[in-house]
Amino acid sequence: MSIKLVAIDLDGTLLNSHNVISLENKRTIQEVRNNGVKVVLASGRPLSGVIPFEQELGINGEDEYAVVFNGAVVQTLAGCVLMSKKMTYQDFLTMLKLQRLARVNLHFETTNGFYTCDRDLSVQMQINASFTNNVMKVRNKNEIPQDFIFNKVGFTADLDSNEIEKMWKNIPAWAFEKYDIVRSADNCIELNTKGASKGDALADLADRLGLEENEVMIFGDQDNDRSMFTNPNFKKIAMGNAISSIKDRADYITATNDANGVAKGLKKFVL
Structure with missing residues (x-):
């Protein structure tokens, strides 16, 4: 055909x-x-x-x-x-736990904008927001409502850092079973819900x-x-x-x- x-x-x-x-x-x-x-x-x-x-x-x-x-x-x-295909507040809490695997930034992407609970943003995180015409909305954890839904997660670090490599090597098997996880660049890991x-x-x-x-x-x-x-x-x-x-x-x-x-x-x- x-x-x-x-x-x-x-x-x-x-x-x-x-x-x-x-x-x-x-x-x-x-x-x-x-x-x-x-x-x-x-x-x-x-x-x-x-x-x-x-x-x-x-x-x-x-x-x-x-x-x-x-x-x-x-x-x-x-x-x-x-x-x-969305993730929920429980997934939000899970992402915060995964973030502890390394010194990386974490942001949540929705059709209405990007959100993060981090205060010190990597250059790569700022680039991701800029390239996609988004403002990175910084919120405290307690400002995230329990009906929060998001479509994608990004873990980032600066190019001269080995923290993404460290995180990639330490992501537990259960996370790969529950989520679709890819390393989209040397300094970026992206995560979606399974399927x-x-x-x-x-x-x-x-x-x-x-x-x-x-x-x-x-x-x-x-x-x-x-x-x-x-x-x-x-x-x-x-x-x-x-x-x-x-x-x-x-x-x-x-x-x-x-x-x-x-x-x-x-x-x-x-x-």
Whole structure:
């Protein structure tokens, strides 16, 4: 079957190392869309951090979609939530316990903003908020209501710190059984409720759109894209800069994000 939906990771995939979309990638995506193929950005960011790039690509409206929060939420670009997998106040308390494994910052991501109980914020935490057009809302633990719900958690530390490595090595087995946990960068660990993943969200979206899974192509580079690469039916394109576990699962390895890898993959398999 021909490809009818293309899902593209943002950081390290569509965006180059300067965090911009190259002109070649932009032109190729526009050509793909002109041929009737749906293009969906699938990101760990919230919708607020995805929308500016959607607008740059000329994609907008109720019939266009984004997979955000690593797949915990699927939204239309007008903001309507089609699917949302949440964590609760009890998970909030669990995250505070996990934070004790190392000297790391912890923040909670919701569709209404980012929250943290930390007072001293790592540079990476501030970057995450800035890149996604969010203000980091600092609250005391007793200011968090018991009906608090959130979609994703981020543990971060500065790049010159080994604290994320320390935490990663000490996360207990029960946590991996209860949550989807990925190391999305050297200084960042991301956590969602079990079953909230880009792969599951994309399969759900394809079904909602009446598409077969073998009509879906995906691009990615990091561990938070792994769930897309474990689906045997998707056409799987790894970036040249992808980690080895992503490349090992790919049907094809394209050029890096600094060498228009997305455009080259689309030209080879879609156009």
